[in-house]
Amino acid sequence: AQRVTQPEKLLSVFKGAPVELKCNYSYSGSPELFWYVQYSRQRLQLLLRHISRESIKGFTADLNKGETSFHLKKPFAQEEDSAMYYCALGRGSTLGRLYFGRGTQLTVWP
Amino acid sequence: DVKVTQSSRYLVKRTGEKVFLECVQDMDHENMFWYRQDPGLGLRLIYFSYDVKMKEKGDIPEGYSVSREKKERFSLILESASTNQTSMYLCASSQHTSGANVLTFGAGSRLTVL
Numbered sequence: 001a002q003r004v005t006q007p008e009k010l011l012s013v014f015k016g017a018p019v020e021l022k023c024n025y026s027y028s029g030s031p032e033l034f035w036y037v038q039y040s041r042q043r044l045q046l047l048l049r050h051i052s053r054e055s056i057k058g059f060t061a062d063l064n065k066g067e068t069s070f071h072l073k074k075p076f077a078q079e080e081d082s083a084m085y086y087c088a089l090g091r092g093s094t095l096g097r098l099y100f101g102r103g104t105q106l107t108v109w110p
Numbered sequence: 111d112v113k114v115t116q117s118s119r120y121l122v123k124r125t126g127e128k129v130f131l132e133c134v135q136d137m138d139h140e141n142m143f144w145y146r147q148d149p150g151l152g153l154r155l156i157y158f159s160y161d162v163k164m165k166e167k168g169d170i171p172e173g174y175s176v177s178r179e180k181k182e183r184f185s186l187i188l189e190s191a192s193t194n195q196t197s198m199y200l201c202a203s204s205q206h207t208s209g210a211n212v213l214t215f216g217a218g219s220r221l222t223v224l
Contacts, residue, residue: 034211
C-alpha cells in the first residue's frame with residue numbers, strides 16, 4: 001500500500017533562515033512525487049514535481065529513493081512562504097489519483 | 111481565469127438533509143476528483159471519475175455518492191447529511207495523460223452540518 005508521511009504538523013522559522021519540510025513515502029513501484037501549497041485564502045496549487053527537477057519560488061526537492069524521501073527545501077525563507085504544504089504521491093497512472101500527506105503548516109516570522 | 115468552479119462557497123445544512131455540491135471545469139479534463147480537507151488529516155479522496163458516467167471510490171466514500179453526466183461537471187451528493195460531514199470539500203480535475211497528477215483545484219466548499 002502507498003502512504004505519505006509528513007512528520008511535522010507545524011513548522012516555524014524566522015525570515016532568512018533555511019527551511020526543510022520533510023516528506024517520506026512508502027510505495028513499491030516507481031513513484032511520482034509532488035509538493036502542493038495552499039496560501040491563506042487561496043486555492044491549493046502545485047508547487048513542484050520531482051520529474052521537472054526545477055526550483056520554484058526558491059524551493060527545491062530531491063527524490064531520494066534509497067531513503068524514500070522527498071523533502072522540500074529553501075535556503076532563505078520569506079514571510080510570503082507561510083502556507084500549508086502537502087506532499088503527494090502518484091503512481092504514474094493516467095487516472096491522476098494522488099495520495100496526500102497530512103500537511104505541514106509553515107510559518108515564517110519577520 | 112477561473113478553471114474549476116465550485117458552485118457554493120459556504121453551505122449550512124441540517125442533519126438528514128440531502129446536499130449537492132457542484133463542480134464545473136472548463137479545461138476539457140477527463141479526470142475529476144472530490145476531496146475533503148480536515149485539519150490534521152490532510153486531503154482524503156472521496157470519489158473520482160476518469161470519464162463521463164464512470165466513478166471510482168476513494169478512501170472515504172461512505173455516506174457520499176457522485177454523478178458525472180457531462181464531462182465538465184462532477185457532483186458530490188450527501189444523501190443524508192451528518193455532523194461528521196462538516197468539512198471543507200475540494201474539487202479538482204486533471205488530464206488523462208502523463209500530466210494526470212497535476213491537479214487543478216477549485217476554491218472549496220465549506221459545509222457545516224448542524
